Each structure stands twice: as C-alpha cells, then as structure tokens.
Amino acid sequence: MSHTPSTRLEHEYLMTLHAPVAEAPQQVDGSLTIFHSDRGWAKGPRIDAAIVAPTGDWLRTLPDGTLRVDARMTLRTGDGAVIHVVYGGVIRISPQQFQAMGAGAMLTSDDIYFVTAPVFQTAHPDYAWLNQVQAVGKVAALKGGEGGYVAYDIFGIR
Amino acid sequence: MSHTPSTRLEHEYLMTLHAPVAEAPQQVDGSLTIFHSDRGWAKGPRIDAAIVAPTGDWLRTLPDGTLRVDARMTLRTGDGAVIHVVYGGVIRISPQQFQAMGAGAMLTSDDIYFVTAPVFQTAHPDYAWLNQVQAVGKVAALKGGEGGYVAYDIFGIR
Amino acid sequence: MSHTPSTRLEHEYLMTLHAPVAEAPQQVDGSLTIFHSDRGWAKGPRIDAAIVAPTGDWLRTLPDGTLRVDARMTLRTGDGAVIHVVYGGVIRISPQQFQAMGAGAMLTSDDIYFVTAPVFQTAHPDYAWLNQVQAVGKVAALKGGEGGYVAYDIFGIR
C-alpha cells in the first residue's frame, strides 16, 4: 500500500433531481440556514419520482466559510415506492455569487462547487438497486429569487 | 433539463487510508455493529497523517441486508493539523464473504462493494483544501481476523 | 463517587407543542417511517410560535420493537424569530395501541411511553434562553386517522 491509488473510481448516471425552493431560506443564525421543498422531481433511466415533504436542507456554514449540506429528501414514484434520501455535501460559493443568486441569477457547476453524496433507502423491490449504491450529486443549476430551484445530476459510484 | 446529465463528474486522487481494526467488532444488536481504530495512517500527495482516537464506525444493517457506514475519524498530521473526518457509505458483502473475512481472508473491490463519502474539517491553513471538497472512498482491501484492517483510496470529486 | 446521584434533577415548563400530522405516514421499510407536519403551534409562558416546514420525524424501529424519534422542526414566532428544533426520543407502543391509533383513537401518556429530548437554536435575542437549555418533551396526546396530531409538553431541565 503506497500513496497511489490501487482502485479505479467509476460512475454511472442515475438521475437528475430538480427541486424548487419552496420559499425564502430561513436563517437560524450565522451557522445554520434552512431550505425546504415539497415538490420537484427525480428522473432518470430507471426512475421517475416526485419530491414530496418532508424535504429540507439544514445547511451549515463552517468557520472558514465553506458550506456543509445536511439534507433529507422524500421521493415517491409513480408505481408506489417511497424512497428516503439522505445526503451531506460541500458547497463553495463567493459572497458575490450568493448575492447574485439571491437576485435571481442562475449559477452552474462552472461557477460554483456544489457536490453532494446521497444514499437511498426503500423497501420497494423495483428500487432495491438504490439501496445498494453510494451516489454523488453534482450541481447542474442553482437559481435564486422568484422561481428558484436547484438541479443536480446523480451518479452511482462503482 | 431532461433525464440525461448536463454535468461531468471528475475526480482526483487525494490519499489512501489504512486503518487497523483495534479488536473484534462490537455487536450491539442485529442492526448495529461498532468498529473502532486508534492507529493507522492517511497518506497522499499532499498529506501524511496518523489516525488517532476517537475513530469508529457505527455500521448499520438495513432490513434488506445492505450496510450503511456511519463513521467519524480523527487525523493528526506531522505538522500539527487536527482533521475531523465524517462519512457515510454503502457496503454490500455476502454472508459467505463476511465469514471468510472473519476467518482472515482479504477482500478487495473486486469482491465487495464498499464505497464511502468523506468530508473533512480543519482550521489548519495548509489543509484548507480538504474543507472544500466532497470526497469518495473506495475500498482497496478489507481483511478480518488477526491483523485485520481496512484500506481505501480517497478521491476528491470535481 | 458512588452509585447514588449527587445531583438533583429539576425541571421547568417551557411550552406545549401541537403538531397535526400532514398526511398518512410514509413507510420506507420495516425500520423507517417518516411523518411530517407543516402547521401546528408551540405555546408557553414565554413563546407563541407556529410550526412551519420543514418539520418531520424519521422514526426508526429498533430490532426489539422500541421506536427512536429522529425529528427536526422549524418554529416561527410572531415577532420574527426562526427557531430550529432537533430531537431524539423513545416511544413504546404496542401493536394493538398502534392499530387503535391508526383507526382514530387518542392515546395519552397513561397509555404509551413517548418522551423526547429537544434542543433549540436561534439567533433572536428574545429567545436566547432556548439556546441554553436541554429540554425534555412528554406526550400529552397522540391521535391517528383523520385530524391526527401529536401534542407534547416541553420542560427545560435544570
């Protein structure tokens, strides 16, 4: 074992999540901001689901200004599966970008770093494959203001 | 936004972790098994650190038999940084493989699925880059019995 | 230090929480059931607040059948405070009681054990006292079916 990798990281596209932000984020204090959503969707080659409540992100600001995602999401598929999604993640966004976003700008992964790490839990046999994968999400778009939403692509790590 | 990805997932090798298992895992009940470690190392192009206590994994077994990692690790570098590492993850291992491992066999990522998603926290300016990345770990080796350890490669997601 | 207490536990009534259950609980699998609420209230001698989204309980069933509360709640007061509440807890309820509740029965602390342990977080100076207390909640009423809700009294531990 030396300090070079002996494994190869591979990934597979699983789905895209699109979550409208329900209303202005709730600022608890300088270290905690709460977002929530009760609609939106998750679509991919093997899934077509709605985001339902309870879905929220209890976003923490670390002393160095980086953000830590702490999110829980509920998905319901057309064929009756309830899927619990939980994820941490890391966001880097400058104060200027944050302000622009609040004024309605749309940011993408070219502008900001926004990567999450979802895991899934469900008893529905058609979605057992979701229980078996550590996923990673990468922001596709983040828009603030009226009609604000976040979209990210979810990849399964292999 | 359709159900194809608009982003590209990339990764960069950060370090390899090597954590001897301190003693036999502690079985709390059918849903929770606790491992801990108080030595080992993390080495990579930009880091050379020791694993110190408290470091443990409170591994949960879901009803479908897949495992969920719930780990907290403390790293200390030669130049005095204290780095808090926290990660979830997903493990798939068959009862036969688990038994073989307990008897001293070494498993690799060819045998089992064992992927984690670490995030890091530190105030040391030389390691600020760790605060800014969502990482993914992939098992390199998992050995049970005497001299048991787990090793995994850590990649930063971009 | 012997095995008798050297401290005295005291408590003070802080508020009563009344949370209508928004809809039927979402059963993820045999170990996880999700409840959520987006209305209700918290009232006490020093607080009058509304329960808002995101508010949910990700209730886990342990192998021995006891339940573990894992809840996050958001409160908004009339004078503009946003208060984040997070709590674990323990519930003991028999299958017969659970079935009766689902059919609309109201249970109280005479029937079931339902005790939670909330902590609060807010930046609003009028509610700084909430940041400074570990609280305990005891179920006052739990009603299932149409018009279902949970109510509990919250006491600050001293």
Next chain:
Amino acid sequence: MSHTPSTRLEHEYLMTLHAPVAEAPQQVDGSLTIFHSDRGWAKGPRIDAAIVAPTGDWLRTLPDGTLRVDARMTLRTGDGAVIHVVYGGVIRISPQQFQAMGAGAMLTSDDIYFVTAPVFQTAHPDYAWLNQVQAVGKVAALKGGEGGYVAYDIFGIR
C-alpha cells in the same frame, strides 16, 4: 390544550457515569472540539459497566457561545452486554470557568449548566429496560488538566 402542561414529568435514577478524559481535547476549529475516552465506568442499581472505545464527544460551539454535546459511547457490562449510548446535550460555561477547568479546577452543577439526553441500544435481554427509556444526564463533576474527567448522573424520564 392550553399553554399549561397536562402531563407530569417524573424521573428515576439509573446510573452514574465517570469518564476520564484520555488526553487534551483536539481543537478542530472554532466550532468543533473533540474529546475522547477509552476507560471509565457506569454504575447504578441495575448496571455495572466499563466505558470502552469508541467513546467520544464532538462538541460544537454555536455562534452564541453555548455548546452542543454530540457524543457516542460504548459500554460493556461484566455479564457480556454491549451497550451503545448516544447523546446530545447543552453546556454553558464561561470563558473564565473554562480556563480554570483547564488549569485543573473541578466544576460542579453549581458552577455550570451541563445537561445531556442519552438513549441506549443493546440486544442483551437483561438490559432491555435501557432500550425503553429516554434518559437525562446532569453533570456531577467536570475536572480539567491532569487526571481530568467528567462525571454525570443519569436519570430515566417517566
């Protein structure tokens, strides 16, 4: 339901915990300090157990200066039970008190507020009663410096 309690909080002494601090706390950044312990004991009318690794507290400092306990502890009884303990909690301690403690002073619940909320998990039938109770811990003594430890009384809430 009005803003007076309809329930009565009662409690029962369960045990006293005595946890030597293994070494100087590890300061991650301004918001996170890690303590750990790998010895100590839990004694009460119905339990006599040793504290073993992994046991730690990932103590968070909120923006208002109050502290949030985030602890995981492992207990092992003489008759072979493994008991997982997890607890949050709230600590209020002044900078002066913190400094005095670091220099070796012993503080008690007359000096500081230090209340935790443990829950327990075990499969051992003789300790099934621990699975069924939300507990509260109150600091009995907190000593820093050489020979430092924390002791608290644990009460079951009824």
